[in-house]
Amino acid sequence: MFELNLAVIILAAGQGKRMQSRLPKVLHSIGGRPMLSHVVDTASSLAPDSISIVYGHEGDRIRKRFDRADLRWCLQAERLGTGHAVMQALPGVEATATVLVLYGDVPLIRDETLQLLLAGLKDHTISLLTTIMAEPTGYGRIIRDHAGRVRRIVEEKDATRAEQEITEVNTGILAARAGDLQRWLQRTGNDNAQQEYYLTDCVGLAVEEGGAVHAEICRDADEVRGINDKLQLADVERAYQRRQAMDLMRRGVTVRDPARLDVRGRVSAGRDVTLDVNVILEGNIELGDGASIGPNCVIRDATIGADTEILPNCVIEGARIGAQCRIGPFTRIRPHTSLGHDVRLGNFVEIKASRIDEGSKVNHLSYIGDTEMGSRTNIGAGTIVCNYDGVNKHRTHIGNDVFIGSDVQLVAPVSVGSGATIGAGSTITKDAPPGELTLSRSPQKTIRGWQRPKKDTMIGR
Ligand code: UD1
Ligand code: CA
Numbered sequence: 277m278f279e280l281n282l283a284v285i286i287l288a289a290g291q292g293k294r295m296q297s298r299l300p301k302v303l304h305s306i307g308g309r310p311m312l313s314h315v316v317d318t319a320s321s322l323a324p325d326s327i328s329i330v331y332g333h334e335g336d337r338i339r340k341r342f343d344r345a346d347l348r349w350c351l352q353a354e355r356l357g358t359g360h361a362v363m364q365a366l367p368g369v370e371a372t373a374t375v376l377v378l379y380g381d382v383p384l385i386r387d388e389t390l391q392l393l394l395a396g397l398k399d400h401t402i403s404l405l406t407t408i409m410a411e412p413t414g415y416g417r418i419i420r421d422h423a424g425r426v427r428r429i430v431e432e433k434d435a436t437r438a439e440q441e442i443t444e445v446n447t448g449i450l451a452a453r454a455g456d457l458q459r460w461l462q463r464t465g466n467d468n469a470q471q472e473y474y475l476t477d478c479v480g481l482a483v484e485e486g487g488a489v490h491a492e493i494c495r496d497a498d499e500v501r502g503i504n505d506k507l508q509l510a511d512v513e514r515a516y517q518r519r520q521a522m523d524l525m526r527r528g529v530t531v532r533d534p535a536r537l538d539v540r541g542r543v544s545a546g547r548d549v550t551l552d553v554n555v556i557l558e559g560n561i562e563l564g565d566g567a568s569i570g571p572n573c574v575i576r577d578a579t580i581g582a583d584t585e586i587l588p589n590c591v592i593e594g595a596r597i598g599a600q601c602r603i604g605p606f607t608r609i610r611p612h613t614s615l616g617h618d619v620r621l622g623n624f625v626e627i628k629a630s631r632i633d634e635g636s637k638v639n640h641l642s643y644i645g646d647t648e649m650g651s652r653t654n655i656g657a658g659t660i661v662c663n664y665d666g667v668n669k670h671r672t673h674i675g676n677d678v679f680i681g682s683d684v685q686l687v688a689p690v691s692v693g694s695g696a697t698i699g700a701g702s703t704i705t706k707d708a709p710p711g712e713l714t715l716s717r718s719p720q721k722t723i724r725g726w727q728r729p730k731k732d733t734m735i736g737r
Pocket of ligand 1 (some may be wrong): 287288290291330352354355356357358359360379380381414416417429431445446447448473474475476502
């Protein structure tokens with residue numbers, strides 16, 4: 277870590293008109309959380325003394341999303357340019373502190389890159405992050421002299437034809453000492469094409485004073501990509517997802533197609549984990565050794581045990597799933613569910629707020645809610661737990677080694693003892709004792725000689 281007194285200033289006062297949205301730009305999400313929170317997290321990882329966020333009109337909505345006491349919120353009432361924006365945050369920052377300027381709409385910047393940028397300040401007065409762009413339209417260009425030293429930055433709108441040919445561009449991210457920035461920014465005017473106070477003018481002023489400028493060229497264009505509209509939002513999202521997939525693959529996860537995986541949270545994965553295509557992982561996800569997730573699964577806040585197989589098209593939320601289970605295809609698991617070892621759940625089965633112990637099976641077309649189920653129990657096709665009486669939810673208890681036939685309704689609160697068998701088609705409203713066959717079934721009868729009605733040919737004549 278750096279032995280410096282570091283103050284991070286994040287510019288986020290842009291209106292984001294081009295997003296065509298009521299949501300402030302920096303609250304649009306990348307990887308499932310506001311783009312600004314990526315920048316704040318990266319800034320935090322540098323262990324700065326302060327993080328200031330320069331915000332505009334929609335400040336309150338933005339502040340509400342960041343429940344952290346350690347952020348300084350600085351209002352820029354009028355959007356007069358990037359230099360003016362930085363000035364709103366400088367009061368309160370020690371003159372000797374190093375200021376690092378970041379952007380709320382440039383979310384993929386990495387801390388390693390920022391460390392390099394800050395290291396550049398050791399023997400320079402200003403350190404800029406630049407990048408090479410084949411298509412530099414819209415960006416400020418880096419003007420160097422014959423010796424290759426940076427002299428100034430010229431904004432696209434103020435650049436000559438020749439300057440517009442330059443492909444080294446300003447990412448906007450820079451570092452300098454607070455006292456220097458304060459002095460330079462007081463001297464900048466707004467006599468330019470956009471009538472704004474440009475932060476970039478500090479570079480020319482530093483050079484005028486005889487200061488040396490360091491330019492750290494960022495090799496990964498994704499890191500410095502900004503977001504102004506929904507197209508760029510989608511581009512940055514893809515870049516972020518590519519990064520997540522690469523991270524997982526480096527840690528040994530087999531990702532069938534890195535372009536068809538979405539991570540919107542934190543994933544920890546053991547060895548030999550496989551993720552098939554179109555998987556969405558949200559919140560906190562733990563995948564045990566050898567776990568495999570089939571195509572088109574959405575999994576949120578879940579732990580998946582070792583060697584468990586999730587077959588295609590499952591939706592799993594808020595669940596702990598044991599080892600060696602087989603789930604799906606087409607299973608829905610809802611919050612507060614926990615499954616033991618070797619549990620089997622099949623197609624069109626919904627489980628909610630239930631505990632199912634080792635070796636039990638619910639293979640077809642069932643709803644199990646608010647239930648405790650023991651081990652080695654088998655639930656027949658179409659079995660429904662009636663847990664809701666229209667007002668209250670009630671619990672169901674099912675013991676070990678129970679066999680429940682097909683199409684049974686268990687009207688909660690009710691319990692089925694261990695070793696019980698329930699006959700197919702029963703509606704169970706009272707507790708079923710252990711070890712016995714219980715059924716409720718109207719007797720079957722046959723009406724001999726009964727005839728189906730025939731169409732009356734006289735009607736309508
Ligand atoms: C700026 C740089 C340009 C660089 C480009 C990289 C200046 C003068 N130009 O240009 O050299 O290539 O970024 O994307 O700095 N902001 C405020 N308050 C303001 C103005 C801007 O908070 O008054 C914030 C915006 O929300 C945005 C960022 O600063 O996040 C950049 O502002 P923008 O107007 O987009 O700058 P560019 O013209 O793109
Ligand atoms: Ca501008």
